[in-house]
Amino acid sequence: MSTLKLASPASTRIGFIGIGVMGASMAGHLIKAGYKLNIFTRTASKADPLISLGASLLNTPREVAQQSDVVISIVGYPKDVEEVLLDDKNGVLTGFESGKISIDMTTSKPSLAVRVYEEFKKRGAHTLDAPVSGGDIGAKNATLSIMVGGDQNVFDACLPIFNVMGKNVRLMGKAGFGQHTKMANQIAISSGMIAMCESLLYAQRVGLDCESVIQVLSSGAAQTFSMSNYGPRILKRTFDPGFYVEHFIKDLGIALEEANRMGLILPGLIQTKMLYDILAADGKQKLGTHALMLALEKLNGLNKTNDEEKKS
Known part of the structure; x- marks a missing residue:
């Protein structure tokens, strides 16, 4: 070459x-x-x-x-x-x-x-x-x-x-292998975003200081990019996009298409795509991906008022 x-x-x-x-x-x-x-x-x-x-x-x-x-x-x-x-x-x-x-x-x-x-x-x-x-x-x-x-x-x-x-x-x-690697990345992030949001939802419900929870979890085995960078935004009710929900839905759709083509069943990916589709159907496709918390809150009857959902 x-x-x-x-x-x-x-x-x-x-x-x-x-x-x-x-x-x-x-x-x-x-x-x-x-x-x-x-x-x-x-x-x-x-x-x-x-x-x-x-x-x-x-x-x-x-x-x-x-x-x-x-x-x-x-x-x-x-x-x-x-x-x-x-x-x-x-x-x-x-x-x-x-x-x-x-x-x-x-x-x-x-x-x-x-x-x-x-x-x-x-x-x-x-x-x-x-x-x-x-x-x-x-x-x-x-x-x-x-x-x-x-x-x-x-x-x-x-x-x-x-x-x-x-x-x-x-x-x-x-x-094409750059794109295949990105699909692997998005699959990892998708289920991880659910885990991060569910973790904070649990902490909020039990009455923990969520800022302290993020600090502790971010220094241990539960540390993730999402926890360290998007967790604080969720606590501030700031859902401005670092990456748009609608673009993530596009990515997850591509990943599912590729998985189906290869005969792979990926339950975590399927579940995440469903939750983001709920978010988009609720008119929140222009928010950041960490706005997944809003879909989980809705499923649990914990809806916040619109003025709490800050958009920068």
């Missing part, structure tokens, strides 16, 4: 598509690291903070691709990935030439990652599927876990870029 090299940050043009809860912070880190950024977002106002740092706002993914050496995308759903990367008029692929690299950091379908890899390869271009874990906190602190699928030489070339945004970066295997 041939060696693939990128120029120094000052000479490498990066396109960034998707300036959302996580994307804005990730793009900001790249600018501060010295990369020239070309950005595209459907909501132009989201680009203002990055433009003030020196980024250029372009009109289409195609234009971003034409003016960039590497294009990073982190959008909402698989259909958005298809539109951004493969649209035959304005997609990234239409603006690519041989040797350029597309990195999709959206949590998407493994099968779509393979299809994207194959389509870009026909043009002599390269792709990596590189979903992330760590939420808004990891994005802001540049401590994301980044799980990558694709070719070794492309991963090696892009590692300096990944290291600007994350701390635990690993090539998991061929195209």
Whole structure:
């Protein structure tokens, strides 16, 4: 496999598509690291903070691709990935030439990652599927876990870029394997979120000081990212999104689809998806994933008033 090299940050043009809860912070880190950024977002106002740092706002993914050496995308759903990367008029692929690299950091379908890899390869271009874990906190602190699928030489070339945004970066295997790893991640988080919320619900009902409970549990075997980072938000009744409920439902649906395809029965995943569907049906799909507590409270007849459900 041939060696693939990128120029120094000052000479490498990066396109960034998707300036959302996580994307804005990730793009900001790249600018501060010295990369020239070309950005595209459907909501132009989201680009203002990055433009003030020196980024250029372009009109289409195609234009971003034409003016960039590497294009990073982190959008909402698989259909958005298809539109951004493969649209035959304005997609990234239409603006690519041989040797350029597309990195999709959206949590998407493994099968779509393979299809994207194959389509870009026909043009002599390269792709990596590189979903992330760590939420808004990891994005802001540049401590994301980044799980990558694709070719070794492309991963090696892009590692300096990944290291600007994350701390635990690993090539998991061929195209699609980054997405498969992310599915394993979401499955682990899904049941863990139930456990964390049920733990706090129990502590509240018995009359314990829940702040103390979080501190104690976070220093023992029950320590989890969710307990340490989302537990305090739940106690403050702050359910602003580090990661949207609606996007988590999308992820759990993909995981269930993959599990069914392989003949796996995953009861914890099924139960979690059901609870998040209840939350979305109650109009709370734009809240953070830790708002699962609201669904458990509803099941137990412990509904809180709307003004207690703070949204930042």
